[in-house]
Amino acid sequence: MKNGKIILFIIVVIALILLKRCFKDIFSLSDLVSIITAIIMYVTVLVMKEGNETNSRLNRLEQIENTIMKQIEFHNNLLKRIYVNYESVGRGFGFSNAPINAYGEEAFEILYNRLKQIYSTMPGNSYKSRFDMNVEENRIKDSFTQLYKEYGVLFGNYFKNLYLLVKYINGIDVKDFPRSYYMDLVKSQLSKYEILLLAYDCIWIQDQPKGQNFIDFAKECNLLSALETNELIKSVSPVKHTDIFKDHYGIIFREPVEFTNT
Structure with missing residues (x-):
């Protein structure tokens, strides 16, 4: 110029x-x-x-990037403060000086396993139409509601902060801002079980205007690209959970890669 x-x-x-x-x-x-x-x-x-x-x-751009990095640091600190007592989920070690709580990523593994337990024990007579995708989605939402009642005080702020961070990055309209780089940076912070629980959290809470819910950003920003579909909850109905993401929200996952010895 x-x-x-x-x-x-x-x-x-x-x-x-x-x-x-x-x-x-x-x-x-x-x-x-x-x-x-x-x-x-x-x-x-x-x-x-x-x-x-x-x-x-x-x-x-410098101010934006500083803000993002501080928010990522804050988010990681939130993760570290999340904990689940081992004995409360039947995982006591049974010896003195054994660890009492699981923190961070390990806590998310326990939370996800608890969600699977809740889902499997949901009263079957409440979900009569086994082939109805909406019915299966309601079962997921009811299961996550129960998980939130039990542990929401621990992980609620984690997901709220993650939502606000993703929304902030996605909404930046400044020339030469490397949006995809920072979105990938956020995604790289998420462990296997954080992504799995995030997927169901996205289905569970949809209280924002259309296009502003977490599930909308999950699609637009490809937040769930690293999700291991073979680790999703095994549906008790013929409706697969991957089909719910695909048909209701337009999110298509890659087929899991199988490794074999040659």
Whole structure:
């Protein structure tokens, strides 16, 4: 942009000089100098304006990136503070000085296993239409509601903060902002069981306007790309949970990769 303006300035000056030669009786030397001076001032103002806009944008990008990194750090601190007592879920070690609580990623594994237990014990007579996808989704929501009643005080803020972080990154509209990089950075913080529980949390809570729910961002930002579909809850009905994500929310998962010895 700056080089283009300089080239334009040179062309205009050359044109004025040629005009001076052709119409020397009309333009005096002082007229030519005044015109060239005015053009120089105009180009200078444009260049300064462009430079100020660039600096402002770069400063804004720096502020945004600092905010994101602080929020990621805060999110990781929230994760570390999440804990589940081993004995409360029948995992006591039975010896002195044994660890009492599971923290962070390990706590999420226990929470996810608890969700599977709740799901498997949901009263069957409440879900009579086994082939109805909406009925199966309601069973998932009821199961997560029960999990939240038991442990929501521990992981509620975790998911709220993750939602706000993803929404913030997705909503940034500044030139040259590497949105995909920071979204991938957020996704890289999530462990296997965090992603699994996130998937069901996205189905469970949908209290925002259309397009602003966590499930909407999960689709738009591909948040669940690393989800291991073979670890999803085994449906008690013919309706697969991957089909709910696909048919109700447009989220399609890659087939799990199977490794064999050759």
